[in-house]
Amino acid sequence: MDRYVRWNALLELLTDSGRVSVEDAAAQLNVSQATIxxxxxxxxxxxxxxxxxxxxxxxxxxxxLPLRYKTAKHSAEKQRIGAAAAALVAPGQVVGLNGGTTTTEVARALAVRPDLNTNAEGTQLTVVTNALNIANELLVRSQMKIVVAGGVVRPQSFELVGPLGGALLREVTLDLVLLGVNAIDVHLGAAAHHEGEAAMNSLMVGRAKRVVIIADSSKLGGHAFARICAIDRVETLVTDSGAPSSVIAEFEAAGVRVITA
Incomplete structure (x- = not known):
C-alpha cells in the first residue's frame, strides 16, 4: 500500500473514531505494527x-487534509469526472476553476485537448483560478491564457483566499465555472469546509454565466461548514456512476442536469 494512501486511511480512521491504537490500525490496514x-x-x-x-x-x-494526502481517494472516479467536466468547455471561453483534487483532474484533461491549446484569436481558452497547482498544471502543459487571483495561500488546498483575490474576481466575467466542492445537497446547496475558500468560490459563481459542480458520489447529500451557493444557481452536476439513482433523481427534480462519468 502506498504511503499516502495509508496515511489517508489512518487519518480517516481517526476522523471516525477520534482515537486509534497501533494494533487496531495495523489490523485494519493489513500492515505491520512497526509500519503504523x-x-x-x-x-x-x-x-x-x-x-x-x-x-x-x-x-x-x-x-x-492537505491536498497531497487526498489524491489517492476515489482517484479513478475523479479522473473520469475530470474528463467529463472538461468536455463541457468550448474554445475561446473564459473558465473559472477552483482548487482541489477533482479540479486538478479537470485541468489535466483540459491541457491535453488540442482544440484548446492554441494562440489563435478567438479560440484561445482563458482560465481564471485561485489555485496555484491548477495554474501550474496548465502553464507547463498548455498555451492557454492563465489568470491567477491573488490572496493568501492555504497549504491544504494550494488555493489563494482573501480580499486581494476577491478584488480581481469582481472585475471578470466567466462563461463557465467548474467548482470542486466538499459537499453538495439539494436543500443546503454547495459548500466547502473553509470559509475563505467558500467566499472565493462564491465570487466565481456570482461572475459566471453557467455553474458546474464537480463532485464524486461520496460528497452528494453531505454538508460542510460554509455555503458556496444555493442549488438553484447550479446548472450541471458532474459526478461518478456510484451515485445512487435516488440521489440523482433529487438533483434532477431540483432542475440540475446530472452527468455521471
Missing amino acids: RRDFDQLAQQQMIIRTRGGAVANGVSYD
Missing part, C-alpha cells in the same frame, strides 16, 4: 495527529 508506528510518528511531526502511548488521537484538523 512510523506512520504515526511522521504524521505527528507534521502536526496532523497527536501521538499517544500505543496509538494516536485526532488533533481537530484531519477533516481538512
